[in-house]
Amino acid sequence: MQISREQMLRAYRQMVTIREFEERIHVDIQRGGIAGFTHLYAGQEAVAVGVCEHLTDTDTIISTHRGHGHCIAKGCDVIGMMKEIYGRQDGLCKGKGGSMHIADLDRGMLGANGIVGGGPPIAVGAAISAKVLKTGGVAVSFSGDGASNQGTVFEAMNMAVVLKVPKIFVFENNGYSEHTGFSYAVGSKDIVRRTEGFGMPVFKADGYDFFSVYEAMRQATELSRQGGGPCAIYAECTRFFGHFEGDPQLYRAKDEVARLRAENDSLKIFRQRVTEANLLPGGDLDQVEGEVRDLIDRAVREAVAAPAPTAADVLTDVYISY
């Protein structure tokens, strides 16, 4: 695997940014500054970053209700995101979308999406664009284990194969859809085989290990960018928080999160891997962490201070013209 120091540092920065962003929101939300429903991505950083490190602004992704990590990994402005989650007028979506609808089309980020299974069909369209407009890009959709049972996702897989478009389906199996375990809701208990049944290759990755996801995505983009049609990536992972902020997580063994935080923390795994192999000095990683913490502090400070939207804003942005 070819990956430069700079890229590794950037990847680590992205992962830490996601983690700090989410940990901070988890704390701040209890103070009442943030409205609406919020789903945190912390724990799954290796997947978002491992995938998006292969993408440029020409490539597109579409995300889920649990979208912060994908947004950050795809290059959305962190301060704009924080403002959006705080519902500010200068948030990334002017306070109209909030946590579940963050998008940045200039970055190829086609939006978080509050409808489970809403994204994959849209990404098929983005892949059609890539093919017709010959951009060389790929379109990526992220879906959870729960979403993998939604009819729209199956339709998208079949259609992508039929149209042979550069579309990569990323399945993040974090073990749960809301309060229900993966092993209950996926009848076959095997997303990989089910996906292969649609006629596309699946690249498996360790969802806690950036390098593993990165390698799977390398193979996936190699295939899809060169006209090989769609494929999928499957990664098992975990979320460190509840389904939404406020979830008492009664479905989870009491020690599950603590154990996973100790043993399956993608940041720790990354650090261990790069320092043990002498790929990066620990000090560089520390520095990144400090910088990220400052950035998140600043993001929250600016978000808290930013102006709220006004009643007049309700009426704008419905149509381009009407």
Add this chain to the structure above:
Amino acid sequence: MQISREQMLRAYRQMVTIREFEERIHVDIQRGGIAGFTHLYAGQEAVAVGVCEHLTDTDTIISTHRGHGHCIAKGCDVIGMMKEIYGRQDGLCKGKGGSMHIADLDRGMLGANGIVGGGPPIAVGAAISAKVLKTGGVAVSFSGDGASNQGTVFEAMNMAVVLKVPKIFVFENNGYSEHTGFSYAVGSKDIVRRTEGFGMPVFKADGYDFFSVYEAMRQATELSRQGGGPCAIYAECTRFFGHFEGDPQLYRAKDEVARLRAENDSLKIFRQRVTEANLLPGGDLDQVEGEVRDLIDRAVREAVAAPAPTAADVLTDVYISY
């Protein structure tokens, strides 16, 4: 395979009834007596009858836009059906449904369905009823190769496996969805493997051979009736007519239907098989054919003569009470 003379004769009668029913409609429709959209099932008789010969009124089926064959095989009254297709007041659905919506709940026939993929989720519910009410019944859905790509069908497969209900998915691959070939629209070109990926066994059958379908369905009902959960039947077959009446069938090789009628006619295959093995004398089959022809004649005569519904009928049967 255990199958009595009486049953063989009954099965043949059903198959011939379907054939004669459809051939007759194909002719009559050109005279203008029949309104609306009509999709003929002729050619696929072995599937409907091979499946339904294992079912009683306790078992349920749900059909498609191409529903006549399933209805007849499940025991719907042929004269009532003909009247319905002619839009008569005493038709099976009082002239309100027509060809695409024939149902007979007393026979466990939950309806033809004009929405491709509409049926399988409904059949999952019927299977839930069978399980909860402990009827010992199974619920069967019929879907074409085209329908097999609809998201609702995939959802139904997964949910049936999750809930372990007595649900049998019958996939009739007649090679086309409207004007599009199976090999184009099913990305993997392999419905069996895709279905297995959902975690259920698939029993393959020769869709031109009643005995083959009958045997597959025997295995399927054995499994599902005994609490083994859902399974599927896959049969390749053909339709002798166009997608709908009026279809010029430009997508089909010129000689295709003629060849299939010559080589893959399920009635001829049945006759050959039972006479060559001395299971039934040809004369018995001839007699059935004659009786069926009389029945269809009578059905058309009665349908033509039957009273039309009146304007007042428009307003009834919307609700049980309102």
Add this chain to the structure above:
Amino acid sequence: MPKISMRQAINDALHLEMERDPRVIVLGEDVSGGAGGTSGEREAAGGVFGLTKGLLPRFGEDRVIDTPISESCIVGAANGAALTGLRPVAEIMFADFVGVCMDQLLNQAAKFRYMFGGKARTPLVIRMTCGGGMNAAAQHSQTIYPILTSIPGLKVVIPSNAYDAKGLLLTAIRDDDPVIFFEHKSLYMDECEVPDGDYTIPFGEAAMVREGEHVTVVALARMVPLAIGVVDKLAAEGITCDLIDPRTTSPLDEESILESVRATGRLVVVDESPPRCSVAADIAAMAAEKAFHHLKAPIIQVTAPHTPVPFARELEAAYLPSPEKIEAAIRKVLSGR
């Protein structure tokens, strides 16, 4: 009588009816929760808003069915179960999600009986959470009931308080037609006096929430408590209103509305849906046809604007009809302009 929340009232109704009628089943995503979880806690949720809590331990997995995320199949399965002898109560978590299962409502449940010439019986209830007020943004805040009210073959119930919710839900489950039962998420914790036992409220009978002389106000769901505040405030000024809560929009109690409008000559319809092809428009048009000669002023609709539901607190507050807007509409209609 004890005061209980609308959430509790709905949960009570589900318990009561499942106890009474073994054919009633409940299905949906996380209606119990915990299946396949690592804690072994089999009822880990009881619905995301807790509406179905306690049902699984009491009635078991055959009758309280957790499903994958597959709304088309949830509603489809409810349809099929209803056609074959059960009385399913399915939950679609948010009304906004009807988008992914609309066919099973629009073309299946609503039409079986008619298409099949009166032979089908589809006794099902689909419960769904609707409405704004929780900053849940564009895909989790819609009312959706205008769309479903437009569909012949469905019945549509929209309770505005705990008492009505319980009585209407019991009616809904016992009804032999498909019923869509909307629960406004901002009303779940609202409390009122609710009898312990069994009682039903018939469909198509509006509640006369306040009686007055000058204006007829028709309001739905969360707009009812808002309108009560305004109407009571104006009463102190000597402006009195009939305040009517239709409770069901299909069937709609046209007579109660028309009788009131014939008496007051003035009509304000309040609903938080956007304005086009809405329930507010529907009621206004009905009155403009059937009570025209009694009208003394334009019929005013107080609705959300023709925009999606925005996220930020300030935006959503400006989006939803407010007491101020309701009051202004009543004053305007009184002015006759």
Add this chain to the structure above:
Amino acid sequence: MPKISMRQAINDALHLEMERDPRVIVLGEDVSGGAGGTSGEREAAGGVFGLTKGLLPRFGEDRVIDTPISESCIVGAANGAALTGLRPVAEIMFADFVGVCMDQLLNQAAKFRYMFGGKARTPLVIRMTCGGGMNAAAQHSQTIYPILTSIPGLKVVIPSNAYDAKGLLLTAIRDDDPVIFFEHKSLYMDECEVPDGDYTIPFGEAAMVREGEHVTVVALARMVPLAIGVVDKLAAEGITCDLIDPRTTSPLDEESILESVRATGRLVVVDESPPRCSVAADIAAMAAEKAFHHLKAPIIQVTAPHTPVPFARELEAAYLPSPEKIEAAIRKVLSGR
């Protein structure tokens, strides 16, 4: 000018715009047909009603895309393609099938721009066949446009003749917002004079089909030719009507309707949708609020009844608004009762 059918006019518009703008693509089931067939005839259909005929041979498989039966993914793909630089024209074969793809309209296409703070651009057209008159029964005959008109973020176009269809479709494809384009199946073969070349008709501008003094008649789609017959017949008796075809229901040309109603004082709205939360109710309610003081009679809606669309010829004929019912409504509104 040559007379051509609405079908031809729509087909012409598709050819013209695909020629002019390489970003326009067409997708849907059997929009060309023949893929995977045994005849080798690659364009075996050109759409089940022939609307897209000739596009595949001219523009190739990249731009004329046959899809599996997966409407959610068809509309979803159109959404995604529109967000990323193409101008898709998707076909949903029958409007009734929005049930299986509603989410991509209701929660996606309609809301991107708003949810994303004005940054998305979703220039897509979804064409669909709607309406009755062909005995296609309950699942293939609905109008559906009331539901889509109710959704903020969508535009809704409903042409009533070949000339309008061509001009409105060209406008639709060039529009940067999501547009739902309804084609009434019973109008496909209706002919009128249509210019060969390029012309557009703006959205939100009603057509004044007839001008008169006594009554304002608003009619949509196939009701327009029916209403023309009635209006012309009554004109011979000296009863003259403004006959207005809104052509687009979202945006709706309120001003033209109001101006006419202010002059005539009488309004009849004719549409073949069922009555509840309908476009007819919407227009009636709008007038009851904004032209109230000019109204001399109740506003009458002529619609289908609150039932699914029945199959048999006699039933469908009784179900749909007829010239007789339209005439009776005009006479009634004139009587003032």
